[in-house]
Amino acid sequence: MSDFEPKIITFCCNYCSYVAADTAGTRKEHYPANVELLRLPCSGKVDILYILEAFNKGVDGVLVTGCRKEQCHFMEGNYKAEAKVMFLKDILDEIGFGGNRLHVQFMSAGEPDEFVRAVTDMTARIKELGPNPVENKK
Amino acid sequence: MRKSELLVEVAKNIGIKGTINVPDGLWGYGKIKYDEGKCIGCSKCEVNCSEGAISFERIFDLPKIYEAEKSDGSLKKDRIVALIKSLTLKKPKNPINVPELVEGYGNVKIDLDKCIGCGNCQRYCTGKALKVEKILEIGGGN
Numbered sequence A: 001m002s003d004f005e006p007k008i009i010t011f012c013c014n015y016c017s018y019v020a021a022d023t024a025g026t027r028k029e030h031y032p033a034n035v036e037l038l039r040l041p042c043s044g045k046v047d048i049l050y051i052l053e054a055f056n057k058g059v060d061g062v063l064v065t066g067c068r069k070e071q072c073h074f075m076e077g078n079y080k081a082e083a084k085v086m087f088l089k090d091i092l093d094e095i096g097f098g099g100n101r102l103h104v105q106f107m108s109a110g111e112p113d114e115f116v117r118a119v120t121d122m123t124a125r126i127k128e129l130g131p132n133p134v135e136n137k138k
Numbered sequence B: 001m002r003k004s005e006l007l008v009e010v011a012k013n014i015g016i017k018g019t020i021n022v023p024d025g026l027w028g029y030g031k032i033k034y035d036e037g038k039c040i041g042c043s044k045c046e047v048n049c050s051e052g053a054i055s056f057e058r059i060f061d062l063p064k065i066y067e068a069e070k071s072d073g074s075l076k077k078d079r080i081v082a083l084i085k086s087l088t089l090k091k092p093k094n095p096i097n098v099p100e101l102v103e104g105y106g107n108v109k110i111d112l113d114k115c116i117g118c119g120n121c122q123r124y125c126t127g128k129a130l131k132v133e134k135i136l137e138i139g140g141g142n
Helices: A017-026 A048-056 A077-094 A112-129 B003-013 B044-048 B062-067 B078-086 B120-124
Strands: A008-013 A035-040 A061-066 A102-106 B018-021 B031-034 B054-057 B107-110 B130-133 B135-138
Touching: A008 A017, A008 A048, A008 A112, A017 A035, A017 A061, A017 A112, A035 A112, A048 A061, A048 A077, A048 B078, A061 A077, A061 A112, A077 A102, A102 A112, B003 B135, B031 B107, B044 B054, B044 B120, B062 B078, B120 B130
Parallel strands: A008 A035, A008 A061, A061 A102
Antiparallel strands: B018 B135, B031 B130, B054 B107
């Protein structure tokens, strides 16, 4: 296996998943350094435009994390995030890019191990899929 | 049959021809022009149509959007079109269904049989994509 290190962007919500990530850091849990976190006020704020721009810049995988169902700080933001991610996955499959480079994962603030697991799984999956298939000249 | 089509039939029968501009205060005659490039999928037209002539469909016509040319800024989803084109590995063939909680994507279908030409849809349209044209064509036209 080549030593390809994927670059993964995570859009995480301010209330549950960012706290989970922070707790994981405080506890000095080890997780892959391939992931960069982008904090949003709610996972429902994520738009298909943000994810498309990320892929256009050469990112290999995008992870969207948010509160668990019925626990969203803004009531239904996580439902919207899931709907948007599923919509974009269909689009990416249809244009041949691959919807499996995009994943949504829900977790609560008291589950730092869930965050670590999500990030580790995502890194392994993207390593297998390979780098971003579109050559970027930008 | 639509009221205006009936009128056109009768007018043709008695030998009237040409294009007539329908005056502003006269409702019920004309047609609606829908510019898909400007539609932002807010579905206000559907909500404000008293006759139920407009229906909002949650279809993202990917093949058609992929073929769209960027021209004079009238395509609202310009950036998304550009990104989809730059990430494409194979040409899309099927339209995509837009899920319930995703706003801003979809098309509008107009049933002219129910339209009474009131102009509500044009008034409430956010992206100025609907235009009620008050023209009655008799003879040569449709």
